[in-house]
Amino acid sequence: MSFDAQRSLTGRQVDEAAGMFSALADPQRLRLLILLAGREASVTELAEAQGEKLSTVSVRLKVLHAARLVGRRREGKSILYHLADDHVLALVASAVEHACENH
Numbered sequence: 001m002s003f004d005a006q007r008s009l010t011g012r013q014v015d016e017a018a019g020m021f022s023a024l025a026d027p028q029r030l031r032l033l034i035l036l037a038g039r040e041a042s043v044t045e046l047a048e049a050q051g052e053k054l055s056t057v058s059v060r061l062k063v064l065h066a067a068r069l070v071g072r073r074r075e076g077k078s079i080l081y082h083l084a085d086d087h088v089l090a091l092v093a094s095a096v097e098h099a100c101e102n103h
Contacts, residue, residue, distance in 0.1 A: 016068070023067035024095070028052075029060045033069060033083065033092045040073075040080040 024030055028050070035041065035049055047057040061081055064070040071084045083089050 020067050020069060020091075023063050023069055024091075026060070026063075029064055030092070030095075032057070032060055032064065033088065034096070036070065036081060036083050037089055037092065040082040042078045042080055044078075046081070 024033070031050060032046060035046060041049075043054055043058050043061065046061070047054045050057065061070060061072075065072060065081075068084055069088050070081050072079050072081050074080075083092075
């Protein structure tokens with residue numbers, strides 16, 4: 001993956017990128033993204049995995065969805081959440097790997 005620092009970005013694009021980092025700034029939301037790495041899950045499954053209330057997890061997912069970090073699809077009566085795309089997986093993996101490095 002390469003990043004062109006000279007690329008011309010609009011103010012909206014920079015604002016959207018900042019919004020993604022804002023959504024990632026909460027440890028519990030970041031944990032949800034880690035749980036969704038490589039799989040789909042319902043709010044119920046995610047709430048159970050985190051030992052949280054459904055409403056709490058639902059609010060966190062709403063923030064992540066608004067920041068375009070997670071996608072969702074309906075299956076029957078359930079809504080399944082997943083990482084929005086490979087960029088999100090790379091972003092989360094990179095942040096976690098960087099945090100685990102000895103500096």
